[in-house]
Amino acid sequence: DTEVTQTxxxxxxxxxxxxxxxxxxxxxxxAMYWYKQKAKKPPELMFVYSYEKLSIxxxxxxxxxxxxxxxxxxxxxxxxxxxxxxxxxxxASSQLTGRNEKLFFGSGTQLSVL
Amino acid sequence: xxxxxxxxxxxxVQEAETVTLSCTYDTSESDYYLFWYKQPPSRQMILVIxxxxxxxxxxxxxxxxxxxxKAAKSFSLKISDSQLGDAAMYFCAYRSARQLTFGSGTQLTVLx
Numbered sequence: 001d002t003e004v005t006q007t008x009x010x011x012x013x014x015x016x017x018x019x020x021x022x023x024x025x026x027x028x029x030x031a032m033y034w035y036k037q038k039a040k041k042p043p044e045l046m047f048v049y050s051y052e053k054l055s056i057x058x059x060x061x062x063x064x065x066x067x068x069x070x071x072x073x074x075x076x077x078x079x080x081x082x083x084x085x086x087x088x089x090x091x092a093s094s095q096l097t098g099r100n101e102k103l104f105f106g107s108g109t110q111l112s113v114l
Numbered sequence: 115x116x117x118x119x120x121x122x123x124x125x126x127v128q129e130a131e132t133v134t135l136s137c138t139y140d141t142s143e144s145d146y147y148l149f150w151y152k153q154p155p156s157r158q159m160i161l162v163i164x165x166x167x168x169x170x171x172x173x174x175x176x177x178x179x180x181x182x183x184k185a186a187k188s189f190s191l192k193i194s195d196s197q198l199g200d201a202a203m204y205f206c207a208y209r210s211a212r213q214l215t216f217g218s219g220t221q222l223t224v225l226x
Contacts, residue, residue: 042205042216043159056213088157099147099209100166105159 006091006106014114015081021109023074023091032074033092033103034066043090049074050096081113116141116208120217127196128225134181135191135220137206144168147209148182148189151216154202162204165189198224 004025013019023032031050035043048056049068063085065077074091088110092103117140127133139148150162165173165182172180177197181190193200201224206217 040203040219040221042219045213048213090157090159092159099145099211100164102161102164103159103214107156107158110157 004091004093004104004106006089006109008109009107010110010112012112012114013078013081015083017081018077018079020078021076021089021091021111023076023093023106024072025093025104026072027093027095027104028071029093029095029104030071031094031096032068033094034074034076035090035092037088037090037108039088047076078111081111083113086111086113116143116146116210116215118206118208118215118217120204120206120220122220123218124221124223126223126225127193129196129198131196132192132194133196133222135193135204135206135222137189137191137217139187139189139206139208139217141187141208141210143210148180149207149209149214150178150180150189150191151205151207152200152202153205153219154199159205163191193222196224198226200224 007022034046037043046060047066052068063080067075088108090108091106094101094103119138146167148165151159163175177194179192203219205219208215
């Protein structure tokens, strides 16, 4: 199994809603990532978990709250989002073998904030 | 900080022809890794090819090859015998100790 599975594929939420994005991998990878991607732009790193501990937070607003319950699962909890947070949210995982490591990406969750 | 520049926002190629996508980067490091990822309409980022900076030999993966010029800090991707399935956004990326930095991307269209 070489897949990173993200759910849901699409999400529409209001600015007062609370929702969560889910990411799962069963490749035994020990690093998991959240990226945000606006249309026709490259992905921007948000968070990195290494061995289930948050290792990088790229100054992301607190309305985004990541969680790594176990080595296979990564969540992104969303609360009080703004319309400018509408984007494709990509999850990725890797082996943590060094700089040459391959990142495996999911197909993303397309988020619309109304 | 490292920067990655892709100067061609859009490119097109005729099916079965060859196309080269350009990428330049800026770094003060001597040991690093470079990648090309493609993002088709399915939105999933897929690794195409990777190059280790200390290796002079250019990486090759089937129809995909790179021209790595370390002194010029250039890392172009050549796609031979282009196929319709190659149509995608292509991102060049630099791997530092901290993270993967992507270029702005090149949208490749393959014409039948």
